Amino acid sequence: MITEIGVDLSKAEDYLRKGELVAIPTETVYGLAGNALNDDAVLKIFHAKDRPQFNPLIIHLPSWQMVEKYVEEIPVDASRLASAFSPGPITFLLRKKPIISDLVTAGSPKVAIRIPGHPFTLQLLTQLDFPLAAPSANRFGYVSPVNAMHVYEGLHLRIPYILDGGPCEVGVESTIVDFEDGEVIVRRTGKISVEQIAATLQKPVRLETSAEKHPVAPGMLHSHYATTTPLLCGNMQELAQKFANKKVVLMGWGTMEQIIASIGKIDTSNIVACLSLSEQKNMDEVAKHLFATMRKADTLGADVVLTHLFPDVGIGMAVNDRLQRAQTDI
Numbered sequence: 001m002i003t004e005i006g007v008d009l010s011k012a013e014d015y016l017r018k019g020e021l022v023a024i025p026t027e028t029v030y031g032l033a034g035n036a037l038n039d040d041a042v043l044k045i046f047h048a049k050d051r052p053q054f055n056p057l058i059i060h061l062p063s064w065q066m067v068e069k070y071v072e073e074i075p076v077d078a079s080r081l082a083s084a085f086s087p088g089p090i091t092f093l094l095r096k097k098p099i100i101s102d103l104v105t106a107g108s109p110k111v112a113i114r115i116p117g118h119p120f121t122l123q124l125l126t127q128l129d130f131p132l133a134a135p136s137a138n139r140f141g142y143v144s145p146v147n148a149m150h151v152y153e154g155l156h157l158r159i160p161y162i163l164d165g166g167p168c169e170v171g172v173e174s175t176i177v178d179f180e181d182g183e184v185i186v187r188r189t190g191k192i193s194v195e196q197i198a199a200t201l202q203k204p205v206r207l208e209t210s211a212e213k214h215p216v217a218p219g220m221l222h223s224h225y226a227t228t229t230p231l232l233c234g235n236m237q238e239l240a241q242k243f244a245n246k247k248v249v250l251m252g253w254g255t256m257e258q259i260i261a262s263i264g265k266i267d268t269s270n271i272v273a274c275l276s277l278s279e280q281k282n283m284d285e286v287a288k289h290l291f292a293t294m295r296k297a298d299t300l301g302a303d304v305v306l307t308h309l310f311p312d313v314g315i316g317m318a319v320n321d322r323l324q325r326a327q328t329d330i
């Protein structure tokens, strides 16, 4: 199957109505979309990504008003967060109605729902009379795509159409929020931070993203978002020492000079490249550039990619989470 990249919304709509897949832009990462109410289309998503069927999919809707069609109840905290942040990079885990098949939720009684903030995709969703199931449009386990070419690299010949909405603004996947017995639990960190959620709801919020506690949600497991070249994060000086005779790519923030300086007085002749995620040390910019830079680092023929972690607040938590999951156990 030839894969076309374009900006034709009606072409995207036609494919989706026929039960075919289309990659769609969102403000977080590109999604691989199919009709969420058509099990054949949903199965195609799992196959195109090589994704195991026990990993559930997020469904995308054009507005919060549509949510009640698909879920049994809407907790008041969910409504408050939706008013504050939807459309936007936040996903809600809510008790599903039978119209959502067990294939989409991998047997869970809850469905993940998100109203994405990208104008193209919102328009597309408005034109359709069904929601779109869409995981990130990468091969299972690899780094998420943040532009149309990234999608093409991973999925060409597997899907007919990529709707090109330009580079993604946020750069890391949506924050996933769960609601249980009046408690609010963040299951995946993202642009909408734990601090913002707690401030909006005026109550404490639990952060529970550890892999051990959620073996049924492998999107939250280790060895996700991973480059093929081993990636390690931590103290740059120690790491550079450890891999002194290997070909290394350094990744970090600040200027090139600052990143090189961070490894101390080590022979730099083995450094293949030094990649800055944000020269100005701006965390939103770090998140926006993270996946594209990881993908670039993966093309340089290095033995290892070394990076440091970032201040663990706001979107920094999401960046650190993705880096740690991309990390190779050596």
Ligand code: TXA
Residues within 6 Å of the ligand: 026, 028, 029, 030, 031, 032, 055, 056, 057, 058, 091, 093, 105, 108, 110, 111, 112, 114, 116, 134, 135, 136, 137, 172, 173, 174, 176, 216, 217, 218, 219, 220
């Ligand atoms: O920003 C995003 O959320 C992007 C864009 C395309 O919307 N989507 C995305 O999808 O990141 P995906 O499939 O790569 O990650 C979704 C995560 C997975 O870790 C999955 O296990 C979890 O959400 N998830 C989906 N449905 C769930 C459910 N019913 N219960 C628990 N976890 C769920």
Ligand code: MG
Residues within 6 Å of the ligand: 135, 136, 144, 219
């Ligand atoms: Mg994913």
